[in-house]
Amino acid sequence: MYDLFFQKFREKVPLSVEEEQQIKSYLTPKKLRKRQYLLQEGDICKTLAFVEKGALREYSVDNGSEHIIQFAVEGWTISDLFSFLTGEPAIYNIDALEDSELILITRTAHEELLQTQPKYETYNRVLITSAYVALQRRLTASISLSIEERYTNFTTMYPDIAQRVPQHMIASYLGLTPETLSRARKKMTTRK
Amino acid sequence: MNTKQTIAVIGATGNMGAGIARNLSKGNYRLLLCANNQEKLQALVQDIRRHNAAADIEAVDCTVEASWEADSIIVAVPYPAEKEVADKIRKVANQKSVISISNPLNAAYNGLTTAPDTSAAEELQKLLPNSKVVKAFNTVFAADFATPVLDGKQVDSFIAGNNPEALQTVAELVSAAGLNPVIAGDLSVSRTLENMTVLLIQLSMKYNYNWLAGWKVLHH
Numbered sequence: 274m275y276d277l278f279f280q281k282f283r284e285k286v287p288l289s290v291e292e293e294q295q296i297k298s299y300l301t302p303k304k305l306r307k308r309q310y311l312l313q314e315g316d317i318c319k320t321l322a323f324v325e326k327g328a329l330r331e332y333s334v335d336n337g338s339e340h341i342i343q344f345a346v347e348g349w350t351i352s353d354l355f356s357f358l359t360g361e362p363a364i365y366n367i368d369a370l371e372d373s374e375l376i377l378i379t380r381t382a383h384e385e386l387l388q389t390q391p392k393y394e395t396y397n398r399v400l401i402t403s404a405y406v407a408l409q410r411r412l413t414a415s416i417s418l419s420i421e422e423r424y425t426n427f428t429t430m431y432p433d434i435a436q437r438v439p440q441h442m443i444a445s446y447l448g449l450t451p452e453t454l455s456r457a458r459k460k461m462t463t464r465k
Numbered sequence: 466m467n468t469k470q471t472i473a474v475i476g477a478t479g480n481m482g483a484g485i486a487r488n489l490s491k492g493n494y495r496l497l498l499c500a501n502n503q504e505k506l507q508a509l510v511q512d513i514r515r516h517n518a519a520a521d522i523e524a525v526d527c528t529v530e531a532s533w534e535a536d537s538i539i540v541a542v543p544y545p546a547e548k549e550v551a552d553k554i555r556k557v558a559n560q561k562s563v564i565s566i567s568n569p570l571n572a573a574y575n576g577l578t579t580a581p582d583t584s585a586a587e588e589l590q591k592l593l594p595n596s597k598v599v600k601a602f603n604t605v606f607a608a609d610f611a612t613p614v615l616d617g618k619q620v621d622s623f624i625a626g627n628n629p630e631a632l633q634t635v636a637e638l639v640s641a642a643g644l645n646p647v648i649a650g651d652l653s654v655s656r657t658l659e660n661m662t663v664l665l666i667q668l669s670m671k672y673n674y675n676w677l678a679g680w681k682v683l684h685h
């Protein structure tokens with residue numbers, strides 16, 4: 274139930290058995306079925322969610338169209354971080370693309386762990402730092418790369434996601450209409 | 466809240482479990498219903514769907530699976546069965562709200578089997594140390610779910626627990642079940658709440674309330 278969570282944790286910060294037990298006591302195991310929401314826009318994001326199994330997406334909606342800002346598959350963490358940290362209403366929706374098994378961390382659990390477990394703090398620093406780097410890369414890609422480059426970039430960086438997620442969602446993630454992505458992919462295959 | 470919460474009801478075919486499930490099925494909840502007798506459970510699910518086609522309910526054959534998927538868990542079994550249920554759900558109920566509705570009545574219905582310095586809810590909390598046990602629904606009768614307004618007044622349902630967020634979550638559940646939630650205090654207040662039901666039962670028998678009665682605090 275917590276295998277992958279602690280495997281990923283240990284890759285960043287080694288843990289003793291006692292430390293693992295202490296952290297475990299703060300975690301909420303939770304299942305989510307395909308198409309169910311973990312969070313809906315306007316609600317307060319009450320938890321961080323680590324994906325043990327399955328796939329989720331996070332997106333905003335304006336004028337009926339969805340803009341995917343993140344996918345999360347096994348080993349990833351997903352939340353509306355601003356809402357989680359401030360208690361302000363979320364501007365994103367998070368739902369399950371497949372039946373999923375999650376490990377949730379509530380705000381209270383998060384705060385208590387940060388205060389009582391230095392290794393949890395280190396783990397979070399590493400997590401947030403790499404998420405920040407990934408975000409910078411993504412921003413650079415979306416403002417400076419061509420459509421083809423953006424797509425290739427995404428499929429090479431995240432081959433597992435590219436295979437599991439429908440094309441129209443990848444298009445949304447890359448800020449493209451499905452038609453534009455489809456044309457670009459056709460061009461790429463004929464070029465080869 | 467827009468995001469649908471998932472609630473597991475363990476012992477859903479009982480008088481209380483079925484009453485709670487019927488009423489909650491009308492709210493923004495997804496219900497996972499569990500019981501020993503699968504035939505009775507299927508009949509209940511079909512009956513709820515007949516009355517409310519939009520109900521998001523499912524019979525789940527495994528208490529552990531349902532509790533794993535749930536955000537909150539209602540333990541609607543007789544008090545003596547709670548240890549067995551707690552042993553099953555302990556791992557998957559970690560950090561979740563677990564609702565204790567039981568009254569550990571003696572055979573004569575004139576007292577409780579628990580010692581005076583504890584309660585069914587506190588005993589359940591000891592069995593589930595990492596869960597947020599909340600006492601609720603124990604001060605109402607099962608028939609009150611079909612008739613939550615008596616003599617023109619909405620029946621009060623008292624709530625006790627130690628975690629403020631869990632109390633809030635359960636207050637919303639109680640309200641969705643048609644009752645008036647009154648947060649009474651920390652989990653040790655369950656001792657009073659469980660004894661209030663002993664009195665209500667005694668009065669019910671003495672004055673023939675026909676098991677349709679409830680508490681209401683009158684205030685200005």
Ligand SMILES: NC(=O)c1ccc[n+]([C@@H]2O[C@H](COP(=O)([O-])OP(=O)(O)OC[C@H]3O[C@@H](n4cnc5c(N)ncnc54)[C@H](OP(=O)(O)O)[C@@H]3O)[C@@H](O)[C@H]2O)c1
Pocket residue numbers: 475476477478479480481482500501502503505541542543544546549550566567568569570602603604605606607608662
């Ligand atoms: N009745 C009331 O008006 C009232 C009022 C307030 C509080 N309560 C409390 O509510 C609880 C339920 O009372 P009730 O009157 O609804 O009882 P009930 O009608 O006898 O129902 C008990 C339920 O628990 C299930 N169950 C029994 N043993 C179990 C076990 N070991 N594991 C899993 N499920 C088990 C039963 O399923 P199967 O039938 O499939 O075995 C049934 O669904 C009790 O704790 C009681 O103190 C009752």
